[in-house]
Amino acid sequence: MQKSVELNRAVEAAGRLLDQNSIKLANRKVILDLLLQERILTKQEISERTGFSFPTVSNSINSLLQQGLAREAGTADSTGGRKPKLIEFNPNSRFAFGVTIQGQGIRVVRTNIDMQIVDDLEVPMRRGSSAAALIETICSSVSDMICRSGTSIQNFLGIGVAVSGYVNRKAIMIEAASNLGLKNVSLASLADRTGLAVYIENEANAAALAEQRLGIAQGMSNLIYISITEGVGSGMIIDGRLYMGAHNRAGELGHHTVVPGGRICSCGKRGCWERYVAEDVLLNDYRSVTGNDGVGLEEFFADLSEQHPQAAELWERYVSYLVTGLHNIVAIYDPHYVVIGGNIAEYPQYLLPALMKGVFGASSYYQHEDTYILVSELNKDAFILGAAFLPMGTLHARLG
Ligand SMILES: [Zn+2]
The missing domain is CATH 3.30.420.40 (ATPase, nucleotide binding domain)
Structure with missing residues (x-):
């Protein structure tokens, strides 16, 4: 921790020379990570743990409170003077969609930042269904879930799709999924239709990510x-x-x-x-x-x-x-x-x-x-949690 405190102090000092907004963003990321790990802290504790000055912590916390990523959660015991406010990480402030396309059908889940599945939908599909039907099913499932979530679309980080076979991540395309009978199917239109960023990954790769980030490994x-x-x-x-x-x-x-x-x-x-x-x-x-x-x-x-x-x-x-x-x-x-x-x-x-x-x-x-x-x-959820993790991994990039 001492090393990171020193590093954070150096970063804070460099802020006088560098672009102030970038530094504020970097500070916010450090504090969000700490809150994500510790869940609940006072500003004083955050200042001690990060090495940031109290005003820097206050500014960053205000911003995280405004964005809903953190919330006030009562007061801690006083060590003399006013009782300090507790700041709590809010896992239900952002969401991601995970989608798997398998032989028996399409599964769509909504996860929160803790990667808990908070909504889950399975739609049976026949093997050999057209690409248009596939995209339509994903779109309508995602729209239904956004509606019933009662939260604004700004709080959704995107859609991650996991599929067996070869994928082109850049073009958001299923190049070949022989067991699904899909070849060169572009999912790029999902982004336009839903207004959300779309990511694609091979399902076993997605599961490996899920096991490493959330599972047994x-x-x-x-x-x-x-x-x-x-x-x-x-x-x-x-x-x-x-x-x-x-x-x-x-x-x-x-x-x-x-x-x-x-x-x-x-x-x-x-x-x-x-x-x-x-x-x-x-x-x-x-x-x-x-x-x-x-x-x-x-x-x-x-x-x-x-x-x-x-x-x-x-x-x-x-x-x-x-x-x-x-x-x-x-x-x-x-x-x-x-x-x-x-x-x-x-x-x-x-x-x-x-x-x-x-x-x-x-x-x-x-x-x-x-x-x-x-x-x-994680077993049956490994593919879909890995899929949802693809957009969730972009949370930091969207703090600004
Ligand atoms: Zn073979």
Whole structure:
């Protein structure tokens, strides 16, 4: 803290020379961050913690009060003299929208600054729906939510969209989402129609962000997120930042080869990891060995817990492929955490012991104390919270 106090004092002093507005803005950001972390403080405490003079703190607080980002919350005990006013962070002063487009439909949520979901809407959509229908559904959902929020549109920071497949962030475009049947679909008109900034991200990348900012891997600078659903998606945070690669296509871990010449994949190659570890693969394989077409994950794991031989054999094979891929990933990236999301993450009691033993058991090189394989706690909300986080991350830029 001492270092940041010194730095803040230096910044304050530099304010005499630099543009006053920029300095005021920088001060406000520092104070907002402190309030966000501590939630409730007196001006005196803010002055002591930041090193800013009392008048500087007062000015910044007045501005944050005016903007609704902070509010007065009674008085603290007096240490002599007048009781100091308490200033409280207001998480319900700004909002963002998160949108996911998945096979079963579109989900739109409204989150507050604490990334709590305060409104949630799911609209079923048929696969192969037109781009116009997609945009119309998102627009009307967002408009409905703004109406029922009872708050002004100025308090909305934007719309973040997460979608499986390749996206063009600059053009706000879905370049290719093969499982949704979408190709070169621009969402740029959403901005004109709603009056809000629009951001787009691959859903596994969005989930990786959510896990790092809000979830089980909070604050970890090296994290691999793997979503196991009908396919296998992944997002990689390396040295604290989402790793995109030269062509924004990094992290296609579902398409790294685990069986040369193996099963044919939708990408055109053979032996891709997702052809062995996707949820659908596990279920389809179990359906074909049992002849029960309707079997789901719950039934599979119920059979596994009763040591049903076909379930046990299939699970052993499934885990071995999962271990092969995870071992490759740990060897290549050396992450702090590997976080697994998707429906299968609802069964950690089966998944985690087998993976930890398989990945680290026979290796003299890696130890499980170095890397933790975990299941997502955000799970189904990881994609959409990551989406909403895209505009929420711009809060600081909008303090002015
Ligand atoms: Zn593939």
